[in-house]
Amino acid sequence: MALIPKELAQRVNRATRHVPAWPIYLIGAAWAGWLFWLGLTGGLGPEPINALERRYGEVALQLLVAGLVVTPLRTLTGFSLLKYRRALGLTAFFYVLAHFLVWALLDLSSASAIGREIVRRPYITIGFAGFLLLIPLAITSNAASIRRLGAAGWRKLHKLTYPAALLGALHYIWLVKGYPLEPFLYAVAIVGLLALRTRWTRLRTATA
Amino acid sequence: MTRRWTNDLTRDDVTPKGVWLNRRAVLAGLGAAGLATGLPASQAQAQALEPNTLEQITSYNNFYEFGWNKDDPAAHAGDMVISPWSITVDGLVDRPGSYSLAELLEGLSVEERIYRFRCVEAWSMVVPWNGVGLGDVLAKVGVQSGARFVAFETTVQPDVMPGVRNRIIPFPYVEGLRLDEAQHPLTMLATGIYGEPMPKQNGAPIRLVVPWKYGFKSIKSIVRITLTDSEPPTTWKRLNGREYGFYANVNPEVDHPRWSQGSERQIGGGLFARRQPTLMFNGYEEQVASLYEGMDLSVNY
C-alpha cells in the first residue's frame, strides 16, 4: 500500500544504491567547521557564542528529524534511505555534542556552573537528558554492536531516538521567550512522525 | 529628591568622531584621562567603561515589533516612520496634550551619558547615550499630586513592522516605572547614540533608558507617556508574570528561571569572551538602592 508506484520507488532505490553515506559525515563536519570559522571571524554577529550554540542545536534537531523520516518514508512511498540513517543519527549526535561543548566550554566556561545549570534550569535538564539518551546510541552505531546485541535488542535500544528527539523539541520550546512558531513546528513534526510510525507498525503486525 | 546625576567624563574625554568607532582608542583615551587628572582609583575605573562600537550597538537588538531575532531590527526597522513624531502626554499632568519632539525637549540640554546596559538574557553592552533627564521632561508637563506611576507606550506601525503583523507578542509594547524611579536623575529619555540621532533599531526617535533595570524596561520609540495613580500593565509581566516582574531591577542574587543572572557577557568579545560578574543594580547600587529600602527584592523582582 504505497503512495508511489512501486516501479518508481524501485528505480529510485536502485539509483541511490551507488550513492554512499560517508559524504554525510564529511558535509556535517565541514558545515560545523564553517560555522565555527564564521563565529571566529565575525560572521555570526557580535555575540558569536550564543549564535554558534543555537546553530549547532538547530542542525542537531534537524538531523534527528531527518533520521525519524526514514522509516515512515519507506512504508508510505517505498523509497528507502535506510543506508543513510546511521550517518544521519551519528552526525546528529556529533552536533548535539558540539552544541553541548560550546555551552560548557565557551558559554559557561566554569565547571561548577555546568552542574548547577543542569540541575537548576529545566530546559537545560531536558536537553541534557536528550544528550545522555543519545550516547549509548552513538556508541552502538556499528556492525559489531549490532552483532553483539542481536538485531532485535539493537532495534529496541535504538528506539531511544524517539524520546531523545522529543526531549530536544521540548527543550527548544522551553528555552524560547514568547511563542515563536519554529519550535512548535519541530515538535509537531516529531510527534507526527512518531504517530505515523506506530500506526504503520500496528497495521503491519495486524496484516502479518 | 536625590542629587542630580553628574557626568564623570569631561569635555577632554570626548573622542573625535572618527576615533569613536575604534574601541581601543576610546579605552586608551579614558585610561589616560583618569591618570592625568589623578582621580581616585574607583572613579578612574568607572570612567574606564569601554563603550561598544556603534556597529555592535546597532546590530544586536531586541525590538519585537520587527521580529524575534537579534538581527531583525537592523534588517527591518529602516522603514519605520519617525518624522513627524508626536508624543501624547496624558493622565495626571497639568499640561496634557500632543507634543512634538522639539516641544518636549525645548529648553533642556542634551547630555552624553555612558551607561551599562544589561539585558535579562544575560548579555550586556556599554552605550554612550545622548538625551535628557526624564525628570526634567516630567517637570515641564507638570506632575499632579495624585500621580504615582508613569506608563509608556511604543508606536505601532503594522505596515512596516513584521512582528506586529504576525502578532508575535501583544502590541503596543507597554512599560512603566514608579514615579520616583522615573524622576531619578539616572533615568533618561535618549534621542541619540555617539552623538548621532537615535538609530531606528535602537528606538528612534526617543526612548527610555533606565540603566539599573533589565533592558526590556527601557521602552523604545515612545508615543505616549501617561501619569497614573496605579501600577500600569507592562508587556513582559503580562506575558509571563512568573519570570518578568514590574521592577526588573538588575540583581545577581535574584535568579531568573531561564538565565543565570549572576553573570553576563559583554557583547563584542568574540568567540572566547568570558562572562563577568553582574553587579547589583547593574553597578548603580550607590545611586538607586535607597529607592527600594525595606522592599523584599526577591518578591518585587
Ligand code: HEM
Ligand atoms: C537532544 C539534544 C539537544 C537538542 C536537539 C538541542 C536543540 C537545541 C535547539 C534547536 C536550540 C535552539 C536553536 C535556535 O534558537 O535556533 C537549542 C538551544 C540551546 N540549547 Fe540545546 N539541544 C540539545 C541538548 C542541549 C544540551 C545537552 C544543552 C546543555 C547542557 C543545551 C543547551 C542549550 C542552550 C544553552 C541553548 C541556547 C539557549 C538560549 O539562547 O537562550 N542543549 N538547543
